[in-house]
Amino acid sequence: xxxxxxxxxxxxxxATEAQRCFRALLEAMSRPGRVxxxxxxxxxxxxxxxxxxxxxxxxADADAPVWLDAGPAAEAWARFHAGCxxxxxxxxxxxxxxxxxxxxxxxxxxxxxxxxxxSATLILQVAALEEGAGWRLSGPGIEREHRLAVAGLPExxxxxxxxNRRRFPRGVDVILCAGVRVAALPRTVTIGEQG
Amino acid sequence: MSAxxxxxxxxxxxxxxxxxxxxxxxxxxxxxxxxxxxxREMPLPYGWGxxxxxxxxxxxxxxxxxxxxxxxxxxxxxxVSIRRFFARVAGVATTERTAEATIIQTRHRIPETPLREGQxxxxxxxxxxxxxxxxxxVAETRxxxxxxxxxxxxxxxxxxxxxxGHIAISYNYPVMVNGRYLMAPSxxxxxxxxxxxxxxxxxxxxxxxxxxxxxxxxxxxxxxxDFEDHPFRPPRAEAACALCGSRESYLDEVVTDxxxxxxxxxxxxxxxxxxxxxxx
Numbered sequence: 012x013x014x015x016x017x018x019x020x021x022x023x024x025x026a027t028e029a030q031r032c033f034r035a036l037l038e039a040m041s042r043p044g045r046v047x048x049x050x051x052x053x054x055x056x057x058x059x060x061x062x063x064x065x066x067x068x069x070x071a072d073a074d075a076p077v078w079l080d081a082g083p084a085a086e087a088w089a090r091f092h093a094g095c096x097x098x099x100x101x102x103x104x105x106x107x108x109x110x111x112x113x114x115x116x117x118x119x120x121x122x123x124x125x126x127x128x129x130s131a132t133l134i135l136q137v138a139a140l141e142e143g144a145g146w147r148l149s150g151p152g153i154e155r156e157h158r159l160a161v162a163g164l165p166e167x168x169x170x171x172x173x174x175n176r177r178r179f180p181r182g183v184d185v186i187l188c189a190g191v192r193v194a195a196l197p198r199t200v201t202i203g204e205q206g
Numbered sequence: 207m208s209a210x211x212x213x214x215x216x217x218x219x220x221x222x223x224x225x226x227x228x229x230x231x232x233x234x235x236x237x238x239x240x241x242x243x244x245x246r247e248m249p250l251p252y253g254w255g256x257x258x259x260x261x262x263x264x265x266x267x268x269x270x271x272x273x274x275x276x277x278x279x280x281x282x283x284x285x286v287s288i289r290r291f292f293a294r295v296a297g298v299a300t301t302e303r304t305a306e307a308t309i310i311q312t313r314h315r316i317p318e319t320p321l322r323e324g325q326x327x328x329x330x331x332x333x334x335x336x337x338x339x340x341x342x343x344v345a346e347t348r349x350x351x352x353x354x355x356x357x358x359x360x361x362x363x364x365x366x367x368x369x370x371g372h373i374a375i376s377y378n379y380p381v382m383v384n385g386r387y388l389m390a391p392s393x394x395x396x397x398x399x400x401x402x403x404x405x406x407x408x409x410x411x412x413x414x415x416x417x418x419x420x421x422x423x424x425x426x427x428x429x430x431x432d433f434e435d436h437p438f439r440p441p442r443a444e445a446a447c448a449l450c451g452s453r454e455s456y457l458d459e460v461v462t463d464x465x466x467x468x469x470x471x472x473x474x475x476x477x478x479x480x481x482x483x484x485x486x
Contacts, residue, residue, distance in 0.1 A: 132231070
């Protein structure tokens with residue numbers, strides 16, 4: 012019998028680190044397109060990135076089922092540190108975490124007209140996030156326009172987003188993660204092409 | 207200052223905070239929509255700001271500076287005890303100055319000093335449902351929000367005009383958020399409503415007894431309901447503050463004796479003090 016490799020640690024100080032993480036997420040969600048850095052756990056199992064792992068530790072628990080595509084090591088890590096149930100279908104998850112090709116936005120729970128808050132959040136790992144160039148974002152939380160450049164998004168994301176935007180108040184919210192950096196796209200945001 | 211031993215940071219356990227945090231993120235993503243949450247029993251009764259306290263406890267960190275106001279005043283019982291509560295269980299710095307605070311918990315006022323980015327305003331809300339006096343069935347109000355069917359409220363405003371000649375709502379004046387959701391701004395005076403419109407700070411609302419929270423993101427459109435021929439006019443007492451002379455701030459009327467004597471004072475004590483200090 013071989014011993015499983017030891018799990019890498021979660022937050023060193025759960026209460027304060029989760030709080031700092033949540034505040035950064037709240038800032039990101041209320042000012043779409045602004046990039047924030049998270050206090051991240053030391054070395055989450057690959058391919059789980061530090062920011063995506065920190066988001067899981069901050070928001071997932073026994074009441075928030077998670078779908079993730081990061082393999083058995085990451086699943087064991089999430090189960091141990093966040094204590095969250097892992098589901099096989101993205102549509103059954105409160106948080107869907109994609110390190111590779113993400114599930115289609117319309118495959119995730121979008122809530123109902125009466126209870127639009129019962130919708131999933133997609134945590135999407137991308138290659139890079141940069142403020143000041145790229146997309147032109149507008150909507151609540153944005154004074155005039157925020158610019159956000161995202162590298163490594165799946166093809167057709169903008170079309171999916173436009174469809175997600177149209178079904179408001181139903182819809183999926185997205186947290187983009189790159190390294191320790193995050194930016195958020197709440198369902199209210201309108202994404203204009205670059206240029 | 208450090209937190210008292212024996213409590214988790216900011217009093218609530220981590221599971222509760224996570225539940226409230228998830229609800230807050232959804233509330234921000236759907237501006238003006240009421241999100242239910244598992245309101246906990248707090249060491250003070252419902253009606254004393256348990257909703258606001260639970261929101262503040264889920265948001266606050268060791269680096270924050272907290273200001274608490276009750277009807278604009280920093281020195282009333284509710285404000286003092288909530289400020290002390292967080293100084294004790296979270297070890298945070300507290301202040302009475304609006305500009306120095308990163309989180310402002312409020313009961314029924316918005317400070318006169320304009321808020322800025324980086325600040326969070328947390329409202330204590332007694333009744334989150336703006337339609338509850340018109341439609342008591344929760345299932346029905348939920349459907350009305352789903353359909354954005356707010357004709358009932360327009361009729362109520364119309365009846366006010368027919369009966370009184372003007373819209374007779376002086377506080378908790380209903381607003382439309384981002385053109386979609388009808389929202390109760392908590393019982394702030396209608397005078398404060400325009401401050402909510404495109405405010406640079408994030409606004410969070412917590413109703414502890416009713417177990418719901420909602421949010422208005424920064425720079426979001428908040429319109430007070432009205433009619434083209436009866437536009438919204440924020441009411442204000444026709445007087446100047448007896449202490450600082452302000453003719454712009456919201457005033458409290460204070461009875462000074464039993465012979466009809468009265469004076470008007472700024473409701474925002476911090477703003478009034480600043481003006482008096484500046485005047486020398």
